[in-house]
Amino acid sequence: MSAFSSGNDAGKAGKIVDILKNRFGEIPWWPGNTDEVMIGAILTQQTRWENVEQALQQLKDRDMCSMAAMNAADAEKIEAAVRCTGFYRIKARRLKALAGFVTDICGGVDLMASIPTPTLRAGLLGVYGIGEETADSILCYGFSRPSFVVDAYTERIAWCAGITTPRSALKPLFESVIAEDSHVYHQTHAHIVEYAKGWCTKKRCEGCRIMALNG
DNA sequence: GACCAGGTCCTTG
DNA sequence: CAAGGACATGGT
Structure with missing residues (x-):
């Protein structure tokens, strides 16, 4: 595909990061304290x-927006509060599982924050309802760890840029081309989502031509 | 009314 | 292990 840049996947990933940084600069992303994240x-x-x-x-509004409160709350109460996000029964169950992990297993957020990233990531992945994207989102935005978040948008954009690395290996690929800096991790994922939502809108859009944006 | 949304788990072949 | 279905409300 001549419209796309040539070169290896790491080069393309690095270029995506640079293009989007120049395009969007600093953007606010994922507000809230650790529990809210x-x-x-x-x-x-x-x-x-x-x-x-x-x-x-x-x-x-119901004083349930914390891990400790959720750990103590009835599942039905949580279901009612999160209904507008869909999958509300299963999400309430997942929230209870996470609250139990944070509160009972880890002994609270403060102790959790002292756990090394690989250990913490493995622990999160063991919680019901937490897969790779959710675990990395928590690590990156909740605990400011340099753990790159790969989501459906990342996969789309990578495809449009001609990257052939499978989704399962996109995390180490992007981590190899960005600085070991939590702020950079925050912003890079934010840029990818922001771009994909507006311009890379289908699974294989073929139309956004991301690599052509800055030559 | 059809289709999709910042996934994950479970069941089959 | 890959593929398909379930989970469910809300917006376009």
């Missing part, structure tokens, strides 16, 4: 962020 990470699964914000507000 963890809750939002579950709620945003296969769901628009605007709906997640509504649910977070509902939880706040």
